[in-house]
Each structure stands twice: as structure tokens, then as C-alpha cells.
Amino acid sequence: MRTPFIEFLREHSRFVILSHVDPDGDAIGSALGLAWILRDAGKSAQVLLPGGTPELYAFLTGADDIGAVAADANLTDAAVIAVDATSPSRLGELASLLERGRPVANVDHHGDNARFGDVDLVDSSACATALILWEVAGDAGFRVSKAAAENLYAGVLTDTGRFSYTNTDQRTLQAAAELAGAGAEPFTIANAVYGTRTIASVRLLGRALETLDLREGGTVASIHVTQAMLRETGATQEDAEGFSSWPRSLAGVKVGIFLRETEDGMIKISFRSSEGVQIDGVAGRFGGGGHPSASGARISGSIEEAKQAVLQAVSEHLRSTV
Ligand SMILES: [Mn+2]
Known part of the structure; x- marks a missing residue:
């Protein structure tokens, strides 16, 4: 199931990664986590989120470098990857980046995903898109740095409601443990998201x-x-x-x-x-x-x-x- 997407990642060397409006921890963590994985593989990756990064997630490594509008995209030879977005309309103004004959991959865990990519990786049994990306990295043999692990962990943590929703299963906890092993710091991330209310x-x-x-x-x-x-x-x-x-x-x-x-x-x-x-x-x-x-x-x-x-x-x- 993951092979076409892994081939898509191998095939291209420059990527623009997008996610949905009102970005949550999985949208941001998935986009940044994937960007770090690709950069560590010697590729270039730029992250754009409609409206930019919410302050709550500004602590994530790479969050200070996120673009907010389609005009920010450096599209020269770039392939586009949408993460955690059910349909192009969820990308807000950034959906315009899908309409220029560019190769598009779509990675998501929403069962009602519109399969709008040239390559679609949709796994509704995954608790988070970040979990899918972690497994992709494992299958493809990509290195997952501390920065990548931190972002993917944040996605899994928030989309499972701190490991409490019905989507939390053995696969979730296994990935969380492995992400901690790759450098994600559970307390630091949980405290930044849940322990800093105004x-x-x-x-x-x-x-x-x-x-x-x-x-x-x-x-x-x-x-x-x-x-x-x-x-x-x-x-x-x-x-x-x-x-x-x-x-x-x-x-x-x-x-x-x-x-x-x-x-x-x-x-x-x-x-x-x-x-x-x-x-x-x-x-x-x-x-x-x-x-x-x-x-x-x-x-x-x-x-x-x-x-x-x-x-x-x-x-x-x-x-x-x-
Ligand atoms: Mn999600």
C-alpha cells in the first residue's frame, strides 16, 4: 500500500508539502516531520500551511520556516504532497498549487479522503497521518532524525488526544515508543501542547x-x-x-x-x-x-x-x- 508513495518520494528531489486550514498538531507535525525526513535524505522540502503556523505549535522544530500562502511556494521542479487533508478544499487557498500539472501525492488517514493525488496513500486505520509517515520512513529505510521524530510524535500525541481516543491501539503506542527512541521527548512535547495554557x-x-x-x-x-x-x-x-x-x-x-x-x-x-x-x-x-x-x-x-x-x-x- 505504501510502495507507490515511497516511489514518489524517491523519484523527486524537490517537494512542497501542504496541509489543511486550521492546522492541528497532526497537520503540522506530519508536514514538518516529512520535510525533515526528506531533507535528511538529501532532498529539498518546503512546508506551507494555510494561514501559517498557530502559536501553539511554534515550538516544533522547523515551524519558524513555514510559508502561509501559495505565493510563498518555490515551485521550480517541485512535486506537491498534501498531508492530513481530506480534499483540495481543505487546503484553502493553497489548493491552487494542485492545479498546474504538477505531480501530487496525497497522504491521509481520513476514510472519506477524496483521493485527489496522482499517488494516494490513505489508511483510515491509522490514528494519525504522522503514524503513516513514520511507517513509510521505516519501509523506505529513510533516516528519522530527532527533529523528524519530535514532529511525528506531536502528530500522534494530539490526534489521539494524548493516547486516549478510540483510535489509540498497539500500533499507535508502538510507533510512539519508537519515536521516543528516535529522539522525541514525550514530556517536552506534551508540556508544550497541553501544559502552557494562558x-x-x-x-x-x-x-x-x-x-x-x-x-x-x-x-x-x-x-x-x-x-x-x-x-x-x-x-x-x-x-x-x-x-x-x-x-x-x-x-x-x-x-x-x-x-x-x-x-x-x-x-x-x-x-x-x-x-x-x-x-x-x-x-x-x-x-x-x-x-x-x-x-x-x-x-x-x-x-x-x-x-x-x-x-x-x-x-x-x-x-x-x-
Ligand atoms: Mn490527522
Whole structure:
């Protein structure tokens, strides 16, 4: 399954690596981890993320060198690799880099990936795209430096919710152990991602938890964050990172929903579900997608309208499937 992608890596010597909007730890860790692996193999690799690097992940080795717009790309003889992105639309403005007859590879672990590459490596049984890339490096015999291992470890750590989601399995922990062996420092990375909350973020969380709304006999929970709440607490969008796991963490809750109003007036929705409850279909109804137990979408409208529409869709989904 990995062979065509390994051949793609061997065949080319210059790469532009892209990932998705609102980049998470797996998007950034996968892109940077792969870039370091390719550089260590004597190739050139440039990373571009739509909108640049979130401050939370600025500690990762190589993060200071990430481009933010298509115009930053040095495309001379470059092959393009998209990582962790379900479809070209997830690449935002960077999707324009796919439309110029350039060789494109697509590596992802989302089952609904649109297979938009010349080479597609999609493995939905992998907890993270970073895990796939770690295994690719092993198969291909590429060296994985400390910088590469740190980035790939960050991807695995964050996409498994610190090794706690249903996607955490023996393969996950095996890779994590091997990445630690290759130089990734579990405490340093976990502390940088989870142990450095701002006071504004804690105040924002307090406000968000006050919006807790339980439905369907306590099996569906939602919280939300508005732009006004950000202003009142002095918090930034990034300060709401990780809030999506709070509603689902309540005892008895099967589906947790986190809604946030973005700067451009859209509503970003995150769905989390407990084991055995597949919720990505609901995200799909709103034009989004993701994994069975963790998915998301963006819709327009007020936060109240969005919340009512989403809660109704989730209730219908639970009644029809459970
Ligand atoms: Mn991922």
C-alpha cells in the first residue's frame, strides 16, 4: 500500500508539502516531520500551511520556516504532497498549487479522503497521518532524525488526544515508543501542547462551560464560544484549542458538540462521540467530515441558529441509529 508513495518520494528531489486550514498538531507535525525526513535524505522540502503556523505549535522544530500562502511556494521542479487533508478544499487557498500539472501525492488517514493525488496513500486505520509517515520512513529505510521524530510524535500525541481516543491501539503506542527512541521527548512535547495554557484561555473555558446545554436525556451536550466572549476574556481563537473534548467528557454523553464563532462570522462546529457512535455523517450533512468519532464542519448563521440546527440533526441521527 505504501510502495507507490515511497516511489514518489524517491523519484523527486524537490517537494512542497501542504496541509489543511486550521492546522492541528497532526497537520503540522506530519508536514514538518516529512520535510525533515526528506531533507535528511538529501532532498529539498518546503512546508506551507494555510494561514501559517498557530502559536501553539511554534515550538516544533522547523515551524519558524513555514510559508502561509501559495505565493510563498518555490515551485521550480517541485512535486506537491498534501498531508492530513481530506480534499483540495481543505487546503484553502493553497489548493491552487494542485492545479498546474504538477505531480501530487496525497497522504491521509481520513476514510472519506477524496483521493485527489496522482499517488494516494490513505489508511483510515491509522490514528494519525504522522503514524503513516513514520511507517513509510521505516519501509523506505529513510533516516528519522530527532527533529523528524519530535514532529511525528506531536502528530500522534494530539490526534489521539494524548493516547486516549478510540483510535489509540498497539500500533499507535508502538510507533510512539519508537519515536521516543528516535529522539522525541514525550514530556517536552506534551508540556508544550497541553501544559502552557494562558490565563485568558482558562477564563474563556469558564465562560464556555457556562453555556453547557444537555439534550436527549443527557446524551447530547454542547458548549459554545462567541467573538464577544473572546473580547471579554482577552482570549484569542487559539485559546479555545481543546475545548471540543469537554462536552463529550461528561458521564452519559454520547455526542459532544463545540461551536465557535470565527472572525469571519462563520460557525465552526466540532463533533466528538463515544465508542460505537458514528457522528461523521452529521458533519457531512453540514458540508464537513472527519472521523467516525471526531469530525467537524463550518456553517454560516448566528451561533444560536447553528446550535439549534446541529442539535436537531444530532438528535435525529441518534434516534435513527441507536
Ligand atoms: Mn490527522
